[in-house]
Amino acid sequence: MSGIGADRHVVIVGASLAGIRTAQNLRTLGRSGAITLIGAEAELPYDRPPLSKDLLKSDWSAESIEAFRLVTASELGELDLDLRLGMAATGLDTTARVVALADGTSIAYDVLVIATGATARPSPWRPESGVLQLRTLDDSRAIAQRLTPGERIVVVGGGFIGTEIAAAAVGFGCDVTVVDPVPEPMARLVGPELASSLVRLHSENGVQTRFGVGVVDIRGAAGDLTVVLDDGAELAASTAVVGIGSIPATGWLADSGLTLENGVVTDPGLRALGAQDVYAIGDVARWPHAGRGLIRAEHWTNASDQARFVAAAIAQGIDAEYSSTDYVWSDQYDWKIHTVGWRDPAGASVVVGDLAVDGRVAVVHADASGRACGAVTVNWVRALNQIRRLLMTDSPPAVIAEQLEQLVQRAA
Ligand SMILES: Cc1cc2nc3c(=O)[nH]c(=O)nc-3n(C[C@H](O)[C@H](O)[C@H](O)COP(=O)(O)OP(=O)(O)OC[C@H]3O[C@@H](n4cnc5c(N)ncnc54)[C@H](O)[C@@H]3O)c2cc1C
Incomplete structure (x- = not known):
């Protein structure tokens, strides 16, 4: 099998896990042709799982941040990429095969890999200040700055990220409450058999939980917030962290003609529906899972595996169906x-x-x-x-x- 001609230009949009791993795998598989990597964040690519775990507990020194980079500056240099960090893609013309960039320029591709991931679902509650969300390194740093003894933190959302933040916050001596409208949110994480043990683990560590009640409003400002619940209760907080899921970063693809339905919909080979030579991988991709139908898997291993799969399709012409390892982890205490x-x-x-x-x-x-x-x-x-x-x-x-x-x- 031979891949797509080495002289053809591969453009990757999204310079985080899925994007950088695609570039690395392409080079490992011997592809020598031009690769452009475009990323909206100005940062060197970094890993996101530590943002709600180890980094929150770190000293935020340059060394501790560097430990969570997905690639060092010298490794990046060796990849010999046309690297455009701090530059968002703003549009895609799949007929002309051109990606538009935020600075008004555009870049032509022969093969395009969409790896733009997801963003935190915006908080519907917008007090003057004091509501934080977590998706990026800066978000994590802003939350870490609020984790001091005695701070009253309300975490809205009892998913993996919310509960990991709660665990870190209580470790700093914060007064932490997790609110979720679902009566047993931890069953989503570990199943009903272990959900009550996980709730107990949080309460033994000092986290309070208000499950089965929704938030109707957050009023006030940083340091003096009131979180209003739908049972009439009001929780005082200095900071509210809202972790209510994520949405795929597809805004820039609105006029592209690709099939966008809660992500970029692909065929079983991760080829985006609606255009030739366009792949979608990682958190932004919605692909046909053999056992579960069309899904978007927002997990580290999936993004990494899909990057390897698509790199092999491009570099070696391997025409297969992506099969997921369906592996996820979380650390709580x-x-x-x-x-x-x-x-x-x-x-x-x-x-x-x-x-x-x-x-x-x-x-x-x-x-x-x-x-x-x-x-x-x-x-x-x-x-x-x-x-x-x-x-x-x-x-x-x-x-x-x-x-x-x-x-x-x-x-x-
Ligand atoms: C706080 C946190 C904790 C997590 N913990 C775990 C865990 O414990 N276990 C686990 O399995 N998974 C975890 N995950 C999920 C995992 O990190 C993601 O699945 C993974 O980051 C997905 O990688 P990705 O490259 O597809 O997307 P992302 O990491 O979202 O990266 C997409 C990149 O594309 C860029 N981008 C977006 N739009 C554009 C544009 N228009 N132009 C250019 N660039 C653009 C973004 O700025 C971003 O850098 C966690 C995620 C978060 C946020």
């Missing part, structure tokens, strides 16, 4: 949570191990037909690796559970 595959609400799940007794657990999910489709583990990497192997060989849930029980017995 001393819990290392890993999920692999997915949970089918119509299927059954089996729990192996006991968090309260030995501090680790696995929950294996089956889909409605009884086939194993995923799992969540806490503090149990050996089980996670075993499950991943067994899912690949299509082992039944009972066999997976039995093998995990053997792990428990061997460790006893």
Whole structure:
């Protein structure tokens, strides 16, 4: 198989995980032709998971930030890219094969990779000041500056990012409340079997939770906010952090003719529908998942895997269907949570191990037909690796559970 001619110009829009990994993989696979990487942020590409974890707890020295870069300046130099950082793409003409840039110039492509990710879903509540959101390094720095002992922080949204911020904030001695309109939001993260243990973990660490109540307003200004809930309660806060999901960064593609439906819709090979030689990857892409239909997976491993997949398609002409590893992690206090595959609400799940007794657990999910489709583990990497192997060989849930029980017995 041979790839798209080496003399053809590859343009990548979005210089974060998916974008930089595409460029790196193209070079690793031997592609020597011109590659342009365009990124709206002026920063050297950095990793986002630490923004709600280690970086919040760091000293924000230059060294601690550098540790979370996805690439060093010298590695970037070796990639020999036409690098346009601090430059947003503002439009796409797929007939002329041209990307318009914020400075009024444009750049022609032969192959385009869209890797513009997502932005935090804007807060519907806009007091004078004091509402923070988290997507970028600057956002993380602004939140970290508010994490001082005694600060009253209300986190709106009990997803992974909101709960990670809550865990960091309480560690700094802040007075933290997490609000979410869903009665059991942590079930979305770890499933109903572990949700109450995760809520307990947060409350044991001092985080208060108000679940099943929505926010109707946030009034005031930084240092003196009132968060108004739909049950009539009012929470005083100095800072509110709103983490209510993200939206794909597709504004610049509005007139492109690509199919935009909660992301750039692609075929199974991650080719954007509506144009030739255009791929979409990472958080911005909505692609047909073999088990779950059209999805947008906003997870690190997916962005990295899709970058590798598309680089192989471009450099080697590999014409395949992207198959996801469906792997996600989150750190909350001393819990290392890993999920692999997915949970089918119509299927059954089996729990192996006991968090309260030995501090680790696995929950294996089956889909409605009884086939194993995923799992969540806490503090149990050996089980996670075993499950991943067994899912690949299509082992039944009972066999997976039995093998995990053997792990428990061997460790006893
Ligand atoms: C706080 C936080 C914590 C996370 N923690 C985890 C975790 O624990 N585990 C996990 O699996 N995942 C986690 N994620 C998700 C993971 O970071 C994302 O899935 C990953 O960053 C996606 O990479 P991406 O390159 O597709 O998009 P992004 O990282 O969003 O990057 C897109 C880039 O494109 C740029 N861009 C946007 N529009 C334009 C334009 N018009 N022109 C040029 N450039 C543009 C943006 O500025 C950005 O730099 C976390 C995300 C956040 C925000």
